[in-house]
Amino acid sequence: MPSGTVNVFDDGYFVGSVDVNFGMGSMTFFLLDAGSHSLTASFLAHDTYDGSTGELTLVVNKADSTTTVSTACMTKFVEFQPFTVSATVSWSVGGFLPIGLVTFYDGDVPLCTAFYDSDATCTSNALAVAGSDTETSHNITASYEGDHNTNGSVSASPLAITVLSASDVVFRNDMETPAASCPIE
Numbered sequence: 001m002p003s004g005t006v007n008v009f010d011d012g013y014f015v016g017s018v019d020v021n022f023g024m025g026s027m028t029f030f031l032l033d034a035g036s037h038s039l040t041a042s043f044l045a046h047d048t049y050d051g052s053t054g055e056l057t058l059v060v061n062k063a064d065s066t067t068t069v070s071t072a073c074m075t076k077f078v079e080f081q082p083f084t085v086s087a088t089v090s091w092s093v094g095g096f097l098p099i100g101l102v103t104f105y106d107g108d109v110p111l112c113t114a115f116y117d118s119d120a121t122c123t124s125n126a127l128a129v130a131g132s133d134t135e136t137s138h139n140i141t142a143s144y145e146g147d148h149n150t151n152g153s154v155s156a157s158p159l160a161i162t163v164l165s166a167s168d169v170v171f172r173n174d175m176e177t178p179a180a181s182c183p184i185e
Contacts, residue, residue, distance in 0.1 A: 137163075
């Protein structure tokens with residue numbers, strides 16, 4: 001049984017060497033981009049054995065993602081105040097951190113778009129009461145577009161926000177300190 005060294009290449013780029021003992025060796029791959037990879041294993045010749053080469057095509061699928069939307073702010077506030085919402089993207093397998101654009105929606109209406117690289121936030125003052133109502137419910141969702149290694153996803157559960165008409169609210173002055181980019185209830 002041959003022993004020696006096998007050099008491994010991914011699409012022609014050297015990725016490592018494997019020690020072969022009694023004809024067996026193995027290599028674990030980490031962080032391969034999604035897509036097709038042409039792997040080549042080249043056994044190096046030595047005194048007893050001639051060199052040889054083998055090829056294998058490996059297809060790496062994109063990871064599935066899950067997007068959630070949340071806020072550190074109150075979810076009931078007066079219309080037209082700045083309101084900050086955040087998105088988190090998790091993925092199904094280890095590897096690359098998802099990156100890309102996240103668009104935040106109020107129902108079907110886009111509020112803003114932010115770049116996701118470990119989180120994405122959106123601050124908008126566009127939430128208002130509809131017509132002559134005294135309050136309106138808004139459902140905020142986030143949609144991650146995906147990237148080369150991760151499939152896109154939309155938040156399954158919307159963030160429920162209630163916006164109050166400014167004409168029907170009694171304001172409390174100096175009773176609490178508001179957080180940055182969060183409206184006062």
